[in-house]
Amino acid sequence: MLAATIDAPTRTRPVLEVENLKAYYQMNYFGVSREVRAVDDVTLTINRNEIYGIAGESSSGKSTLIKTIAGAITPPLRVVSGSVKFDFGGSQLDVYARPKAMKAARWRHLSYIMQGSMNVLNPVRKVRHAFDDFAFRHMGLSPAQFRSRVEGHLKRLGLDPRVLESYPHQLSGGMRQRLTIALATVCEPEFIIADEPTTALDVLVQQDVLALIKDVQQRLGSSVVFVTHDMTVHAAIADRIGIVYAGRLVEEGPTDDAFARPQHPYTAHLISSLPRLGDVSRRKALPGKPPNLSDPPSGCRFHPRCPLAIDRCKVENPPLVSRATGRVACWRAGEVEVA
Amino acid sequence: MFKILRDLLRYNVEFLIGFVLTAGIFLFALAHFFAPYPDTAIYLLPPDMPPSPEYWLGTTSRGQDVLWQMSSAIWNTMTFGLTVTVLSRLLAVTVGMVSGYLGGKWDEALMTVNDTLIALPNIPILLLVYFVMRDQMNWPVLALTAALLGWNHDARLIRSVVLSLRHREFTRHAVFAGMSVPQILIRQHLPYVMPVVFFTAMNNLIWAIGLEVTLSVLGFSDINRPTIGGMIYWANQHQAIIAGIWWWIAFPIIAIVILFLGLFLLAISVNEYIDPRSRLSRMGG
Amino acid sequence: MDGFAKYLVRRFFQFILVVFLGVSLTFLITNLSPVDPVEQTVSLMTNFGATDPRSVELMREALAELYGLQGSFLDQYLSFWGRVVRGDFGPSLSSFPTPVMSLIMGALPWTIGLLTLAVVITWILGNLLGALAGYFRSNLMLKLAGATVMALHPVPAYILGLVLLLIFGYAWPVLPISGGAQMNLQPSLTFDYIRSLILHGTLPAMTLVLAGIGGWFISMRSLVSNIVTDDHVVYAELGGVSSSKIFSQYVARNALLPQVTGLALSLGSVFGGAVITEFLFNYPGMGRLLVQGIYRGDYSLVLGVTTMSIIAVAIAVFVIDLIYPLIDPRVRLG
Numbered sequence: 001m002l003a004a005t006i007d008a009p010t011r012t013r014p015v016l017e018v019e020n021l022k023a024y025y026q027m028n029y030f031g032v033s034r035e036v037r038a039v040d041d042v043t044l045t046i047n048r049n050e051i052y053g054i055a056g057e058s059s060s061g062k063s064t065l066i067k068t069i070a071g072a073i074t075p076p077l078r079v080v081s082g083s084v085k086f087d088f089g090g091s092q093l094d095v096y097a098r099p100k101a102m103k104a105a106r107w108r109h110l111s112y113i114m115q116g117s118m119n120v121l122n123p124v125r126k127v128r129h130a131f132d133d134f135a136f137r138h139m140g141l142s143p144a145q146f147r148s149r150v151e152g153h154l155k156r157l158g159l160d161p162r163v164l165e166s167y168p169h170q171l172s173g174g175m176r177q178r179l180t181i182a183l184a185t186v187c188e189p190e191f192i193i194a195d196e197p198t199t200a201l202d203v204l205v206q207q208d209v210l211a212l213i214k215d216v217q218q219r220l221g222s223s224v225v226f227v228t229h230d231m232t233v234h235a236a237i238a239d240r241i242g243i244v245y246a247g248r249l250v251e252e253g254p255t256d257d258a259f260a261r262p263q264h265p266y267t268a269h270l271i272s273s274l275p276r277l278g279d280v281s282r283r284k285a286l287p288g289k290p291p292n293l294s295d296p297p298s299g300c301r302f303h304p305r306c307p308l309a310i311d312r313c314k315v316e317n318p319p320l321v322s323r324a325t326g327r328v329a330c331w332r333a334g335e336v337e338v339a
Numbered sequence: 340m341f342k343i344l345r346d347l348l349r350y351n352v353e354f355l356i357g358f359v360l361t362a363g364i365f366l367f368a369l370a371h372f373f374a375p376y377p378d379t380a381i382y383l384l385p386p387d388m389p390p391s392p393e394y395w396l397g398t399t400s401r402g403q404d405v406l407w408q409m410s411s412a413i414w415n416t417m418t419f420g421l422t423v424t425v426l427s428r429l430l431a432v433t434v435g436m437v438s439g440y441l442g443g444k445w446d447e448a449l450m451t452v453n454d455t456l457i458a459l460p461n462i463p464i465l466l467l468v469y470f471v472m473r474d475q476m477n478w479p480v481l482a483l484t485a486a487l488l489g490w491n492h493d494a495r496l497i498r499s500v501v502l503s504l505r506h507r508e509f510t511r512h513a514v515f516a517g518m519s520v521p522q523i524l525i526r527q528h529l530p531y532v533m534p535v536v537f538f539t540a541m542n543n544l545i546w547a548i549g550l551e552v553t554l555s556v557l558g559f560s561d562i563n564r565p566t567i568g569g570m571i572y573w574a575n576q577h578q579a580i581i582a583g584i585w586w587w588i589a590f591p592i593i594a595i596v597i598l599f600l601g602l603f604l605l606a607i608s609v610n611e612y613i614d615p616r617s618r619l620s621r622m623g624g
Numbered sequence: 625m626d627g628f629a630k631y632l633v634r635r636f637f638q639f640i641l642v643v644f645l646g647v648s649l650t651f652l653i654t655n656l657s658p659v660d661p662v663e664q665t666v667s668l669m670t671n672f673g674a675t676d677p678r679s680v681e682l683m684r685e686a687l688a689e690l691y692g693l694q695g696s697f698l699d700q701y702l703s704f705w706g707r708v709v710r711g712d713f714g715p716s717l718s719s720f721p722t723p724v725m726s727l728i729m730g731a732l733p734w735t736i737g738l739l740t741l742a743v744v745i746t747w748i749l750g751n752l753l754g755a756l757a758g759y760f761r762s763n764l765m766l767k768l769a770g771a772t773v774m775a776l777h778p779v780p781a782y783i784l785g786l787v788l789l790l791i792f793g794y795a796w797p798v799l800p801i802s803g804g805a806q807m808n809l810q811p812s813l814t815f816d817y818i819r820s821l822i823l824h825g826t827l828p829a830m831t832l833v834l835a836g837i838g839g840w841f842i843s844m845r846s847l848v849s850n851i852v853t854d855d856h857v858v859y860a861e862l863g864g865v866s867s868s869k870i871f872s873q874y875v876a877r878n879a880l881l882p883q884v885t886g887l888a889l890s891l892g893s894v895f896g897g898a899v900i901t902e903f904l905f906n907y908p909g910m911g912r913l914l915v916q917g918i919y920r921g922d923y924s925l926v927l928g929v930t931t932m933s934i935i936a937v938a939i940a941v942f943v944i945d946l947i948y949p950l951i952d953p954r955v956r957l958g
Contacts, residue, residue, distance in 0.1 A: 603775075
């Protein structure tokens with residue numbers, strides 16, 4: 001097992017360090033230029049052997065944040081400033097300083113379970129080819145050894161190795177999602193990005209898939225960044241959670257603390273909108289929509305929708321400051337009550 | 340509409356070039372209203388004169404001025420093309436929208452007929468029509484026949500647009516509000532279909548003009564009515580290439596190629612402007 | 625019934641329908657036209673002298689029988705089908721007494737050969753260039769090649785052919801511009817004959833390729849630039865799969881599927897281009913036969929060539945429909 005080869009000191013260093021990352025969409029279309037600040041000054045670290053949840057409404061910039069971390073950006077999205085550094089078993093990898101090294105590390109150290117995983121397998125080729133294309137070159141095995149390694153991996157994950165000879169359209173959505181999890185973990189990478197992996201699945205299959213991800217993560221000791229808008233999923237799986245609003249990280253902390261004592265009013269809103277057993281009162285909807293990122297509000301970007309907003313919130317952007325267990329960016333942090 | 344035109348002219352080089360070429364040819368064709376000679380008259384001028392200050396583009400072996408012949412020819416060819424385009428758009432929009440909106444068995448039946456017509460070779464059928472009509476053949480009949488053969492690809496395209504509109508919220512609202520099917524199609528869906536109609540119209544115009552050139556070159560149309568293909572037909576009849584009367588054939592070809600390029604550039608730039616996917620890729624989603 | 629069987633049945637039904645509608649349409653056009661083909665032929669014949677009223681009357685009857693224009697509308701329709709099924713369109717008037725069918729059989733291999741070659745070259749070249757241009761969007765050479773084929777795309781085959789003829793026939797006479805092979809050579813498997821076949825076929829084939837390539841280029845390029853944003857391609861890029869593999873196995877292979885369907889749909893209009901090209905280069909195929917038949921007022925020949933062209937195109941479309949499942953597992957395996 002790969003995790004065993006990593007010596008003790010490097011184990012304690014974080015696997016990912018993101019510093020002051022800014023990534024904007026810069027467009028010029030028929031004479032109109034626009035700049036969308038989809039990732040705006042994000043700093044975060046992710047430790048070994050943890051599941052880090054990224055939460056936020058759709059179009060909050062959380063998907064762009066993930067793409068930027070994975071080094072998978074294409075114009076018009078550009079990294080304006082900041083850095084993304086991985087540490088895989090002692091070797092530092094700066095994503096935007098050395099893109100070549102990044103390409104070599106893909107799937108070996110960093111793999112991906114994608115949003116809409118239903119369509120991530122090539123529809124005209126057998127599933128087997130996906131494993132050959134993604135993983136074979138990293139393993140240093142003969143084709144026969146590789147084949148038996150893949151089959152063994154599938155069996156451990158509770159999948160019938162015969163699916164390798166199927167085409168994607170012959171498999172159910174849940175089966176395909178489990179296959180992509182197998183595909184993402186076959187090289188035993190240190191870092192796995194899971195972008196809305198359960199969104200398109202029905203609830204029962206969702207449970208299975210979550211359990212599978214958690215199980216593989218614990219076995220490999222990998223770190224998982226888990227992105228979803230679904231707070232119940234975060235509650236079930238994440239060790240720590242980061243809340244993204246309008247391209248900014250507004251709160252971060254251990255999942256239990258964040259759910260029990262949210263510091264940011266937006267976090268409180270996300271949590272209070274969850275249904276709870278035995279609670280029949282109506283949920284209060286938050287007025288307004290997430291802001292247009294090409295023309296965000298001044299000061300704290302949440303202030304137009306915030307029930308606690310004061311004048312200061314409209315002019316001054318609150319910095320992300322450390323609290324007892326996490327970090328929060330709010331002038332009135334701590335005054336929040338969960339409805 | 341006016342603003343779109345201005346934006347396209349300002350920011351899209353292809354559109355600008357296409358617009359200039361097409362407009363230039365169109366103005367040239369308009370000039371035939373001021374022609375000094377009737378366009379069907381022959382042996383009015385000294386034949387086979389090379390381009391000169393008196394006859395800018397020379398004269399034909401039939402004693403016609405190439406310049407003024409071309410002006411009328413382009414006008415007639417464009418009239419034919421536009422007639423075919425308008426008629427076939429009506430068919431394509433009707434069949435495409437009805438098929439897409441009704442769906443189910445109707446859709447299946449209409450599209451089966453549609454695909455059947457696509458698989459029929461157009462030119463032999465047009466030639467057959469000409470063959471059995473012979474002297475009764477005139478350009479409106481030919482245009483009608485061409486229109487009847489030239490709508491099916493675009494009907495499929497329009498159908499797919501309407502198919503995607505059918506399940507949208509506003510369609511359901513309209514149904515609940517008691518609007519009739521024709522009302523929904525015309526008031527609610529037509530605005531979404533129009534860009535597609537506009538784009539396919541340019542391609543259809545190119546196709547129809549190409550068809551006219553092909554048929555007239557063979558002499559399978561009213562050969563006394565000047566058209567671009569007709570000019571080449573007469574030039575071939577008089578062995579213009581062998582006789583060295585190159586201006587009789589070269590200038591019509593240059594004119595028609597300019598017109599085709601102009602229309603084609605307009606078509607692709609308009610397509611890029613209205614196609615939501617290529618626009619999205621520029622906007623970055 | 626599984627999906628594959630359903631697909632085959634549907635395609636076969638479509639094939640039958642195309643033949644049925646095409647043949648019926650041919651019959652209807654000839655039957656509903658205001659011009660009586662018998663009178664037309666009679667007036668053509670009497671131009672050459674025979675004006676004795678009795679012999680003209682006899683000629684009328686003979687022609688009506690020959691053209692199958694006796695009896696009610698339904699009788700005529702059924703007898704037309706009988707002719708199509710038997711493959712017997714009677715003798716050709718312009719090459720009397722050679723049967724129309726043997727003229728067609730003599731011309732068909734030329735058209736099939738020319739079209740197959742031209743269509744295959746056009747399709748492969750257009751799609752390859754289009755796919756490369758769609759995937760490597762910033763490559764200058766590809767942009768240049770793209771601009772060239774796109775500029776040729778709207779120009780009709782006749783104009784392209786005429787320009788090629790002027791260049792390679794008159795300005796720089798290196799290629800034969802007329803006929804299918806050298807006249808004094810017997811058809812055989814000798815080097816000389818095959819060389820002559822290829823040389824004579826070059827300009828007609830080049831015309832068809834230049835006229836057709838732009839269409840494939842444009843559609844393939846736009847297909848590819850849409851597919852590169854598909855999940856499975858983005859995923860392969862995230863997986864560090866090599867770009868040559870992504871291009872061939874993930875992008876091009878998926879983009880080819882609609883292009884095969886498109887090939888089937890395009891055959892009807894490709895045939896139209898062949899008619900004019902054959903006429904221009906005096907190539908001894910179906911197109912030239914059709915145009916000659918019209919010039920000479922040969923009713924049986926025109927009817928025969930039109931009907932057989934429709935059937936030939938329908939068969940070609942059906943063959944492509946049968947090939948399609950081989951490349952798309954979703955159709956093959958339901």
